[in-house]
Amino acid sequence: MIIAIDGPAGSGKSTIAREVARRFGFQKLDTGAMYRAVAYTAAARHIDLDDEPAVTDLARHIVITVSAAPEDGQRIAVDGEDVTREIRTPAVDATVSKVSAYPGVRKALLSHQRAAADDHDVVAEGRDIGTVVFPEAQIKVFLTADPRERARRRVAQRHEGEDISADALEDEVQRTLEALERRDELDSSRDVAPLSAAPDAVVIDSTAYTIDEVVQKIACLIDGRR
Ligand code: DC
Numbered sequence: 001m002i003i004a005i006d007g008p009a010g011s012g013k014s015t016i017a018r019e020v021a022r023r024f025g026f027q028k029l030d031t032g033a034m035y036r037a038v039a040y041t042a043a044a045r046h047i048d049l050d051d052e053p054a055v056t057d058l059a060r061h062i063v064i065t066v067s068a069a070p071e072d073g074q075r076i077a078v079d080g081e082d083v084t085r086e087i088r089t090p091a092v093d094a095t096v097s098k099v100s101a102y103p104g105v106r107k108a109l110l111s112h113q114r115a116a117a118d119d120h121d122v123v124a125e126g127r128d129i130g131t132v133v134f135p136e137a138q139i140k141v142f143l144t145a146d147p148r149e150r151a152r153r154r155v156a157q158r159h160e161g162e163d164i165s166a167d168a169l170e171d172e173v174q175r176t177l178e179a180l181e182r183r184d185e186l187d188s189s190r191d192v193a194p195l196s197a198a199p200d201a202v203v204i205d206s207t208a209y210t211i212d213e214v215v216q217k218i219a220c221l222i223d224g225r226r
Contacts, residue, residue, distance in 0.1 A: 002136070002137040002139075003017075003123045003140075003141070004137040004139070004140045004141065006128065006196075006198075008184045008188075009187075011206065012145065013125040013143055017123045017124075020123050026123045027120040027123070028122070029117070031129065033066065033074070035096050035105070036088070038109070039096040040086050045058070049098050050098075056105055056108065063079050064076065064078055065077045096183075097186035106193055114134075128195070130197070139225060141201060141204055143206055146205075148177055151174075151176040155176050
């Protein structure tokens with residue numbers, strides 16, 4: 001079985017996919033991490049991100065491996081070097097949409113993504129899973145949330161357990177909101193495989209729901225298909 005979860009940045013796809021995978025014993029496939037790995041590695045190897053042929057060539061030749069890890073669900077490595085933390089920085093947030101708009105980069109990653117589902121049940125999350133990567137997925141979810149709420153969740157997650165003033169938090173929410181909206185705009189307006197809901201996707205707006213409530217809705221969809 002393939003479950004596709006698409007949606008904009010910060011809509012909770014990763015957390016929800018992890019929980020659904022854990023509950024049903026499926027493998028989780030985080031396709032955003034692969035695009036992040038390309039963006040990070042290009043910068044680390046001093047490749048100009050505007051140089052589409054060079055970035056595409058890199059995407060074709062690097063070996064990206066994703067392995068399960070007990071504490072955060074997955075570790076990602078490029079040519080054997082662990083980049084799990086490095087791909088989550090604001091610098092990668094700001095550049096990943098550029099490399100993921102290159103058709104050759106998308107083509108290079110597509111075969112890896114499809115291969116991951118060859119002999120497993122998977123929960124795959126990204127922007128084009130239900131439309132391009134697995135159009136045949138049995139369950140498609142398009143997860144959205146109000147942009148300010150998405151920014152607020154991101155900031156809360158970043159500062160979990162820290163003691164920070166409300167003003168400082170509000171400033172960071174505002175900056176995060178602007179960055180999220182910029183990335184959504186780039187991801188939705190590109191020519192190849194833009195962020196969009198498949199016609200047969202179930203749209204879930206998680207603004208007013210907890211993680212558990214969203215997982216429960218998806219669990220009902222899965223049970224209905226078994
Ligand atoms: O889900 P994320 O924020 O880690 O994704 C990072 C970027 O990768 C996102 O801004 C757009 C790109 N992406 C994509 O183009 N297609 C996917 N299936 C997944 C991510």
